[in-house]
Amino acid sequence: MSATTTSASxxxxxxxxxxxxxxxxxxxxxxxxxxxxxxxxxxxxLTSFSLIGIAIVFALSYNILLGQTGLLSFGHAVHYGLGxxxxxxxxxxxxxxxxxxxxxxxxxxxxxxGLAFAMIIGWVMTKxxxxxxxxxxxxxxxxxxxxxxxLRSVFGGESGVSTDRTALPKMFGWTFGPQLQVxxxxxxxxxxxxxxxxxxxxxxLGRISNAVRDNPExxxxxxxxxxxxxxxxxCFAGFFAGVAGGLAAIxxxxxxxAYLGAIQSGLVLFSTFIGGVAFFFGPILGAILVxxxxxxxxxxxxxxxxxxxxxxxxxxMLSPGGIAGLVMMHRPLARAGTLxxxxxxxxxxxxxxxxxxxxxxxxxxxxxxxHSGQGSPINLFGVAFNPASPVTWxxxxxxxxGGFFVARLSWRxxxxxxxxxxxxxxxxxxxx
Amino acid sequence: xxxxxxxxxxxGLLFGMLLFLLSSGLTVIFSMMGVLNFAHAxxxxxxxxxxxxxxxxxxxxxxxxxxxxxxxxxxxxxERYGLRNTHKHGHVAELLLTFGLAFAxxxxxxxxxxxxxxxxxxxxxxxxxxxTIFSTNYPAYKIFMLAVSILIFIVLLMVLKRTRVGxxxxxxxxxxxMVGHLGHNVGRxxxxxxxxxxxxxxxxxxxxxxxxxxxxxxxxxxxxxxFVVIVFGGLxxxxxxxIASLVIGLVQTFAVALNGSLASAxxxxxxxxxxxxxxxxxxxxxxxxxxxxxxxxxxxxxxxRPMGLMGTRET
Numbered sequence: 069m070s071a072t073t074t075s076a077s078x079x080x081x082x083x084x085x086x087x088x089x090x091x092x093x094x095x096x097x098x099x100x101x102x103x104x105x106x107x108x109x110x111x112x113x114l115t116s117f118s119l120i121g122i123a124i125v126f127a128l129s130y131n132i133l134l135g136q137t138g139l140l141s142f143g144h145a146v147h148y149g150l151g152x153x154x155x156x157x158x159x160x161x162x163x164x165x166x167x168x169x170x171x172x173x174x175x176x177x178x179x180x181x182g183l184a185f186a187m188i189i190g191w192v193m194t195k196x197x198x199x200x201x202x203x204x205x206x207x208x209x210x211x212x213x214x215x216x217x218x219l220r221s222v223f224g225g226e227s228g229v230s231t232d233r234t235a236l237p238k239m240f241g242w243t244f245g246p247q248l249q250v251x252x253x254x255x256x257x258x259x260x261x262x263x264x265x266x267x268x269x270x271x272x273l274g275r276i277s278n279a280v281r282d283n284p285e286x287x288x289x290x291x292x293x294x295x296x297x298x299x300x301x302x303c304f305a306g307f308f309a310g311v312a313g314g315l316a317a318i319x320x321x322x323x324x325x326a327y328l329g330a331i332q333s334g335l336v337l338f339s340t341f342i343g344g345v346a347f348f349f350g351p352i353l354g355a356i357l358v359x360x361x362x363x364x365x366x367x368x369x370x371x372x373x374x375x376x377x378x379x380x381x382x383x384x385m386l387s388p389g390g391i392a393g394l395v396m397m398h399r400p401l402a403r404a405g406t407l408x409x410x411x412x413x414x415x416x417x418x419x420x421x422x423x424x425x426x427x428x429x430x431x432x433x434x435x436x437x438x439h440s441g442q443g444s445p446i447n448l449f450g451v452a453f454n455p456a457s458p459v460t461w462x463x464x465x466x467x468x469x470g471g472f473f474v475a476r477l478s479w480r481x482x483x484x485x486x487x488x489x490x491x492x493x494x495x496x497x498x499x500x
Numbered sequence: 501x502x503x504x505x506x507x508x509x510x511x512g513l514l515f516g517m518l519l520f521l522l523s524s525g526l527t528v529i530f531s532m533m534g535v536l537n538f539a540h541a542x543x544x545x546x547x548x549x550x551x552x553x554x555x556x557x558x559x560x561x562x563x564x565x566x567x568x569x570x571x572x573x574x575x576x577x578x579e580r581y582g583l584r585n586t587h588k589h590g591h592v593a594e595l596l597l598t599f600g601l602a603f604a605x606x607x608x609x610x611x612x613x614x615x616x617x618x619x620x621x622x623x624x625x626x627x628x629x630x631x632t633i634f635s636t637n638y639p640a641y642k643i644f645m646l647a648v649s650i651l652i653f654i655v656l657l658m659v660l661k662r663t664r665v666g667x668x669x670x671x672x673x674x675x676x677x678m679v680g681h682l683g684h685n686v687g688r689x690x691x692x693x694x695x696x697x698x699x700x701x702x703x704x705x706x707x708x709x710x711x712x713x714x715x716x717x718x719x720x721x722x723x724x725x726x727f728v729v730i731v732f733g734g735l736x737x738x739x740x741x742x743i744a745s746l747v748i749g750l751v752q753t754f755a756v757a758l759n760g761s762l763a764s765a766x767x768x769x770x771x772x773x774x775x776x777x778x779x780x781x782x783x784x785x786x787x788x789x790x791x792x793x794x795x796x797x798x799x800x801x802x803x804x805r806p807m808g809l810m811g812t813r814e815t
Contacts (some may be wrong), residue, residue, distance in 0.1 A: 140596070192799070196806065201734070202536070206724055206727055211795035214795070215792055247601060287623060371610075381600040387584065435611060439612055439613075
């Protein structure tokens with residue numbers, strides 16, 4: 069993560085076209101958020117959109133730590149969960165005391181819940197960066213998650229704290245009973261949070277966070293305390309994670325100890341890293357992909373978490389920049405116009421790679437279905453495989469080994485094609 | 501009361517030695533390669549499950565030998581084909597690789613053996629009470645576990661401190677380039693150390709499996725405590741890991757055994773308030789708090805002594 073440029077290098081002396089394109093991207097994003105539920109208006113897709121929106125806010129908040137400040141936290145769900153609990157308690161208090169606080173303001177209280185915890189514990193946690201920080205965040209997360217089952221009056225024990233979002237004072241006559249209205253509430257907070265977090269990357273604080281990530285000693289020499297910078301970044305991340313937790317509490321009308329747990333922390337780490345930490349839009353891509361996979365795969369296979377793990381390992385090993393890194397890698401080539409020369413070799417490489425993937429899927433599914441006792445056939449692209457038959461195993465083996473060797477050769481050719489394209493792009497001045 | 505103290509001390513020592521068996525491998529790997537192996541507890545779990553499966557096929561004693569070797573081989577493969585390639589992307593990528601690996605191993609184990617505990621029994625040869633103290637029968641198998649742990653501890657110490665191999669390994673910890681220039685294959689040393697560390701975790705798994713519960717979430721349950729141990733003891737310090745293992749083993753065992761709460765200790769002073777955080781804290785028993793005791797210790801030590809008990813590095 070050394071060659072990271074979190075949206076940094078394009079500030080001054082750029083033509084007006086770039087500014088237009090920059091605001092255009094944001095406007096298109098907002099327009100898409102407004103229009104999407106009108107096109108896909110089924111209940112299922114509205115629920116998915118809501119979940120994705122929450123996941124994006126959460127992943128972006130995580131990237132304040134991981135991508136910008138270089139802090140790998142294994143316990144980010146603590147802020148998310150505490151934000152969720154804070155939102156639930158505030159909602160219940162609003163209802164019982166009759167305070168005039170409408171629902172759209174509730175995520176703010178969630179954010180304050182996450183922020184409060186970050187402010188209390190962050191000072192000790194951010195004393196050290198790197199591996200030590202990771203371990204401490206893991207320990208603190210376990211501490212909070214275990215305590216949540218002991219302190220029943222606050223966390224509601226196993227069952228959690230439930231609430232009723234429709235009982236709050238109305239705003240613009242919206243009851244927030246229908247999922248569509250909740251979706252727009254989430255979309256509104258998504259836009260606000262995304263703009264705020266993007267703006268944060270452009271402030272001096274955002275820049276000095278990047279410096280702390282890359283070289284804390286030099287930051288110290290120019291008179292900033294890396295500890296303080298990390299602490300402030302940690303507080304911001306805690307706040308926005310709390311906002312995401314508050315949104316989740318509104319969406320599900322409940323907060324329980326699962327919000328705080330290791331699985332939630334792991335998921336946000338997966339989303340952010342798979343998407344790519346070096347660019348602002350990376351975590352957005354990752355959150356969309358992971359949430360979509362999570363929703364889509366659970367209905368298809370019983371071992372979807374294993375596929376997650378494999379995808380994650382693959383990304384870490386092959387493309388540590390994540391999906392965003394892969395996409396941005398092609399930008400200079402696209403500008404230089406040499407990208408089309410790559411496409412044939414990509415297509416060639418795709419075939420054995422897909423075969424390899426199919427082989428792996430076939431193997432995993434055969435094992436899973438044999439061991440779970442249900443010998444239901446595996447349907448792969450319209451071809452049914454019987455998990456118990458030797459034909460399945462043989463074809464899986466052929467796909468894996470054959471696919472692996474051919475893929476290795478063909479990806480080597482992609483690398484050659486890449487080198488040629490990059491050389492041309494460099495000659496044309498598009499690649500440093 | 502004396503009975504409770506003696507039994508808990510024995511159990512605490514046992515748990516502490518098991519923790520040390522795991523954390524020693526983790527610590528050596530960390531101080532060598534600078535990467536905290538998140539999958540270490542998963543190797544422990546693999547050891548337990550391989551032990552279970554091999555015991556079913558070929559009996560316990562061959563399994564005790566074979567399962568750690570298998571786990572060690574997997575560890576070496578992980579180092580050779582995973583970590584070594586990821587090294588150029590930095591320590592965060594390495595840590596994340598082992599994190600993903602831990603996740604994948606848990607899912608694979610759940611896929612192969614299911615999510616409920618498997619029936620991994622103590623071998624018949626050791627299935628008898630070793631001695632009776634205060635009317636409690638102390639199982640022989642636990643004594644065997646303790647003996648194996650201590651034996652491995654001594655062997656590890658001897659190898660590291662007294663042999664030429666230990667000399668090279670220790671030199672590679674601090675001066676990998678110099679060791680390389682002297683003609684040793686540092687890459688292979690790393691791979692072997694990683695394999696030995698994983699095999700140690702595997703041994704712990706095989707012998708702990710029958711005494712504790714062997715199921716697919718045992719790594720997730722133990723992993724965080726393992727990290728508490730090595731942060732508590734001071735990252736990269738083997739003596740620190742030893743002390744921390746024993747402290748945490750003893751503290752947690754005693755906490756589980758004690759059933760007191762503030763309410764039982766100061767019963768007459770009961771403030772008898774409505775349900776609130778304070779009444780929760782008032783009524784919670786020490787046994788209920790036991791799971792969070794290690795993490796409380798972690799927070800306290802970080803406030804008091806951020807580099808850990810025996811740590812020297814201020815990262």
